[in-house]
Amino acid sequence: MSLLSGISNLFSRAKLAQDIDDELQAHIEMQVSDNIAAGMSSEEARRDALLKFGNVTAMKEKVTGADAALTLESLFADVRYGLRQLVRNRGFAVIAVMTLALGIGATTGIFSILNAWIIQPLPLKDPQQLVIFWRAAAASPNEPAYYFSWRDYLYFHERSHAFQSLGASFERGYALTGRGSPRVCTVG
Amino acid sequence: MAKTDIQGTLDLLILKTLSQTGELHGYGIVLHIQTASAELLRVEEGSLYPALHRMEQKGWVNSQWALTETNRKAKYYKLTAVGRKQLQEAEKSFEQLVKGLRAMLRYA
Numbered sequence: 001m002s003l004l005s006g007i008s009n010l011f012s013r014a015k016l017a018q019d020i021d022d023e024l025q026a027h028i029e030m031q032v033s034d035n036i037a038a039g040m041s042s043e044e045a046r047r048d049a050l051l052k053f054g055n056v057t058a059m060k061e062k063v064t065g066a067d068a069a070l071t072l073e074s075l076f077a078d079v080r081y082g083l084r085q086l087v088r089n090r091g092f093a094v095i096a097v098m099t100l101a102l103g104i105g106a107t108t109g110i111f112s113i114l115n116a117w118i119i120q121p122l123p124l125k126d127p128q129q130l131v132i133f134w135r136a137a138a139a140s141p142n143e144p145a146y147y148f149s150w151r152d153y154l155y156f157h158e159r160s161h162a163f164q165s166l167g168a169s170f171e172r173g174y175a176l177t178g179r180g181s182p183r184v185c186t187v188g
Numbered sequence: 189m190a191k192t193d194i195q196g197t198l199d200l201l202i203l204k205t206l207s208q209t210g211e212l213h214g215y216g217i218v219l220h221i222q223t224a225s226a227e228l229l230r231v232e233e234g235s236l237y238p239a240l241h242r243m244e245q246k247g248w249v250n251s252q253w254a255l256t257e258t259n260r261k262a263k264y265y266k267l268t269a270v271g272r273k274q275l276q277e278a279e280k281s282f283e284q285l286v287k288g289l290r291a292m293l294r295y296a
């Protein structure tokens with residue numbers, strides 16, 4: 001098996017499985033046709049064909065196994081061949097390794113920047129300890145209903161010992177006017 | 189010494205079938221072995237298909253999808269040059285096995 005077909009084999013597992021499926025199915029269908037030709041009703045013919053054939057799933061696995069065992073063997077052969085070729089063409093090998101190194105390096109660099117900026121969650125030591133509390137109406141306890149006053153906040157700040165620290169925030173929309181049409185601007 | 193086991197016998201049956209018929213799908217191979225052996229042998233599908241795929245990997249046979257006489261798609265197998273050589277060896281090896289068995293059974 002050539003290196004190329006070895007690689008394409010890895011990607012076409014699904015196609016291989018489909019191929020085996022089709023092959024076994026064709027076998028059953030031919031048996032059904034012959035059974036019908038021999039005078040069975042179509043239902044009887046199918047039942048007989050499936051009985052003769054046995055467990056389709058188990059057989060699929062056996063056939064796949066016969067393919068896969070040798071695919072692995074030839075994969076090792078391909079790897080050995082590849083290594084020999086690399087030793088033979090030193091220049092190519094060096095360029096290939098450098099290309100890989102640069103590629104991996106650049107990707108890692110970009111990822112670490114993105115990771116720090118976008119992917120990482122809140123810049124807190126223990127984000128799972130962060131809680132928010134509000135005043136709610138009895139009818140809908142899961143939604144904030146009233147603002148705390150500034151005095152309320154000071155009161156909490158002084159007396160509450162349940163939290164390491166407290167902060168207050170509020171959110172309100174303002175109309176921004178000036179040049180062009182006015183926009184709603186949310187402030188927190 | 190002959191190295192024919194059950195697996196070897198199955199391979200021999202399949203190789204011989206393909207050399208007698210040229211090109212055949214799995215179902216046809218089962219039927220051919222049944223007919224050609226005067227209904228004495230029946231190859232199990234559960235052994236046939238894994239064997240066919242193993243033999244294809246070894247390069248003894250190759251396969252391609254084609255239409256049957258009744259316009260159905262089926263995978264047809266065909267002997268390669270390596271397969272032909274393998275068949276000769278398997279036949280020789282089998283003859284020896286039979287001779288050996290006969291001798292063994294007649295030994296008194």
